[in-house]
């Protein structure tokens with residue numbers, strides 16, 4: 001049984017996922033982390049979603065493929081990793097576009113090993129090098145060691161980044177890092193750790209942070225990122241020796257990025 005909150009084309013991922021037609025996202029409800037600044041809090045903490053079975057999940061993937069999705073983008077799937085091993089094996093019969101594992105990065109190596117051969121592209125977050133910050137902001141214990149080991153395993157499974165003739169990523173790993181306000185040192189340490197795994201690994205340096213109502217009054221998190229902070233993060237990227245990545249225009253920090261979780265849309269898809 002899966003609980004999902006959105007099935008649809010998404011155009012605001014990195015260009016190598018969204019392309020012209022969009023990335024075929026399926027958002028799962030629930031998350032292993034409890035980020036106080038989470039922009040998808042309705043589903044990560046609020047439990048919004050509908051329950052569906054394995055056949056229905058595969059139908060959602062087929063639907064996205066049929067409407068032109070460049071890939072199937074499984075968003076926050078980690079809580080369902082065990083069941084997805086079986087479902088993805090079945091899905092391979094009909095779903096031919098790349099499978100993207102878009103996770104918080106806080107997952108075990110043992111669980112990732114079971115996905116070997118089933119996931120084409122890993123798209124994890126790497127949020128913190130500072131375990132104190134990880135606990136304060138996300139209630140995650142031992143975050144750094146867990147995320148570092150997880151990303152290392154992802155890279156072991158997908159050591160080469162492959163793009164098709166349209167520039168769409170078909171295999172590989174891209175690590176996302178959301179630059180937080182008042183936390184540039186954390187960013188610099190995260191980037192060094194990524195470089196330590198593989199300097200050629202793609203990094204998506206995200207500057208789109210905006211405070212949700214829950215952290216609007218928080219001293220550290222209650223504002224958007226300053227341009228100087230993002231510039232310092234970009235400099236830290238090069239200082240770390242990283243060679244491949246994506247950066248963002250800070251003006252793109254808008255709530256338009258946040259997807260709408262319309263459960264009726266999913267019901268309509270399943271009735272087709």
Ligand code: SF4
Pocket residue numbers: 031032033034035037038039040041044076104125138
């Ligand atoms: S990992 Fe992402 S989805 Fe999960 S709580 Fe944190 S910000 Fe939200």
